[in-house]
Amino acid sequence: MDRSNREVSVDVFPYIRVYKDGTFERLAGTQVVPAGLDPQTGVLSKDIVIIPESKVSARLYRPNNITEVDQKLPLVVYFHGGAFCISSVSDPVYHNSINMIVAEANIMAVSVDYRRAPEHPLPAAYEDAWLALRWVASQVQDPQEAWLKDHVDFERVFLAGDSAGANISHHMALRLKESNPTPKLKIVGIAMINPYFWGQYPIGSEAEDPVRKAMVDKWWMYVCPSEKGNDDPLINPFAEGDWSTTLAGLGCEKVLVILSEKDILRDRGRLYYDNLVKSIWKGKAEIMETEAEDHVFHIFNPNCEKAKALIKRLASFINQS
Structure with a gap:
């Protein structure tokens, strides 16, 4: 048109x-790219509908060189970024990135295709993510999906995401602690790449960049028309209440926060890490920052050395005992 x-x-x-x-x-x-065998990484993927009633779908990934039926690998449930309003699991940049993560870490992955604004304003994305986690939990005792049944170690499940997907990972970890489905789903850790958190009042370098701050302000107000604005707890976990107690409700043992120096969201990610360390949460927090790079640079420039280093750190986080 x-x-x-x-x-x-x-x-x-x-x-x-x-x-x-x-x-x-x-x-x-x-843009979209079909699932299938990626010749560069040797990773195989396929699309499935995981919740027919709500049409929640996912793209599953596995190393194609698995030869033993009972070879069990860690599982990463991944939530893509895109400010809650663009992109999908079939976006070429995300498909390529998940292929690289799966190959480097030697893991299984479920990349969740949640509904987006404006057709489906928030909290639709969070609800879809929760349904996806409940589906993963259902596979623990009654596995219906052969890839998960044959190759997933359900004692080593992780949540991961970038930008909006990192935000979703945080909220899913909180929700799991509060109302874990039956059978219980054990989440070892969450990996948050350039997490999308924000707030009404500027912190750190945000005050020095009013143009980009105004741009990010508009993003959230568009996808979540809330009376609380940019201090809605969905986007600002420290806007209200006892945040130390709230963070203690993270249903995981460890958290990795990955930042980029030039990212307008960098200071919010750092605040999240600092507050997590100061909170009464009993897990282990780790942080990584890439110098001289901007938001989700590893998605758009996956073959640069800094992107490769990021993927290796993520793989190490998943595979460390």
């Missing part, structure tokens, strides 16, 4: 343009 002469209502740069007639156009994250 030709939108060149139509009047714009809201420009959610660089993701979505909304027109006054109510239609919208995604400006990024719209």
Whole structure:
């Protein structure tokens, strides 16, 4: 459809343009690539519908060189980024990234395809992520998916994600502690790459970059039209209540926070790590920061040495005893 002469209502740069007639156009994250064997990494993937009633789907990944039926590997449940409004598990940059993680760490992965705004404003993405975790839990005692039945060690399950997906991982770990499905799902750790947290009032370098701050402000208000704005607990876990007690509810043993020096979200990620260390949570927190790089650089430049180092650190976090 030709939108060149139509009047714009809201420009959610660089993701979505909304027109006054109510239609919208995604400006990024719209490309798709099919599942299958990736010749560069030797990783095999396939798409499945995991919750037919709500149409929640996922892309499953496994090393193609598994020869023994009973070879058990760690499982990573991955939530992709995209500010809750763009991208998908079939986005080439995410598909490529998960292939690289699976190959480097020698793991199984379930990449969750959650619903996006504006068709499905938040908390739809969180609800889909929760349904996906309940599905993974259901495979523990009654495995229906052959890849998981044959090759997953359910004592070594991790949550991971970048940007919005890292945010989802945090909230899923909190929810698991509070209302773990039956059978219980044990989450060893969560890996948060450039986590998407925010707040109404600037901290750190945010005050020095009003242009980018205004841009990030608009993202959240678009996907989550809440009266609490950018201090909604979904985006700002430290806006209200006893955050130390809240963080103590993380249902995992360890957390890895990965930051990028030039990322506008960097100081929020650092605050999350610092508060986690100071909280009454009993787990182990780790942090990594990549110098001179911006938000999710490893997704867009996966073959650079710094991206490879990030993937190796993530693999080490998953595989360390």
